[in-house]
Amino acid sequence: MAEALKIVTSQSTECPVCLSTFTDPKILSCSHTFCNACLDNLLECRGNSQIRCPVCRAVTQVPHQDVGKLQVNLALKSLIDDMKGQPQICTNCKSDDKPHADVYCQDCGKYLCTSCLNKHYQLEGSIGHDVIAMSEISSGKVPVRRYRKCSTHKKKDEDCFCSTCRRFTCFRCNVMEHTRKGHTVIERAAYEDKHMKNIGDLKSKVEKKRSCFQKYIDFIDEEWKNADIAKKRCTKDIKKHTMKQSGS
Template structure:
């Protein structure tokens, strides 16, 4: 009988808290896996017990039991194929670092203008899974996020005030630019490109 081949990536066995291969893995009710120590430390430092990945909140602190099957799979993979993440995943000179990585920082794959923060692939996951984060504006990694925020309100600059010739946030529209001629920032950018040609 032919043997089935299983192809897995290290990301499937990575704790989203420490970003390392799972150690003493535990699975919580929402289905996410973490290192026993990482999850225990996380919950000991917080008054609320919630999943660090999807933010599902538990009314009472769940009892954490080691996932023995997952632990055995990780042990076998470590002996055969599992190796540390390749160095190109770490943020080097010229790359944007993940704002949520601790220790050695991974390279950011997206920046969120709503949060405003930059995320590696692992820390970006909640933006794809959590309903309230799915509507955030994600852009390519940007080391100049602060320049895209209103200095007064810390909101993303989305509007161009033609009257004052300045980029403003939605709060500025309401508080300081009432009655001014305004357009979306992208519309103004396209208009300026066309007029410069």
């Protein structure tokens, strides 16, 4: 029961955008929460003072185009801080007295102690898995990649994405519900890579437009200065002419 609660809590502290534990969680007007950095990227891609929620598509106005001014999810931030203070236990051991985890397998989605890690290396299907040390996770050098569990098949990860339904599914749901209907389904990792590439392309386009726009602003500023100089010259010439006329 305690382990199940830990898993649910862990999933509740994951950002829907980066799929990692929230960092500086901010609340949108629709009540959905995201990392400050993720919202910064979304705002930069949109290029104005609005953010469209990735979950419900509702629009949030960002004060002064500064995501940092959005409300902090204090309850969630406090929960994450408390979780960071607790050592992560091995999620693979069957005994009640579970030892502390030494590594995390990105492919299996499990925290492993040294004993379980040795067994993990002996499994043929585990060869080549991405295993990272807990010290790298706690230091923030490497983000943890977690997949959500399927609501129908509780023990299965939502490791597929149905482009037709626009939602994530587990492999069993993919076979039973989507493939039979002729839906287009790809691996979640492939979808995320494509999604991140699209975001990168959008950011690149935004930077080009921003650079072009800045050139226009600089040009207008320069012309404004020239116009101001010309105005002062004209004013000076008019005063001189007026004084001459008065003197004559």
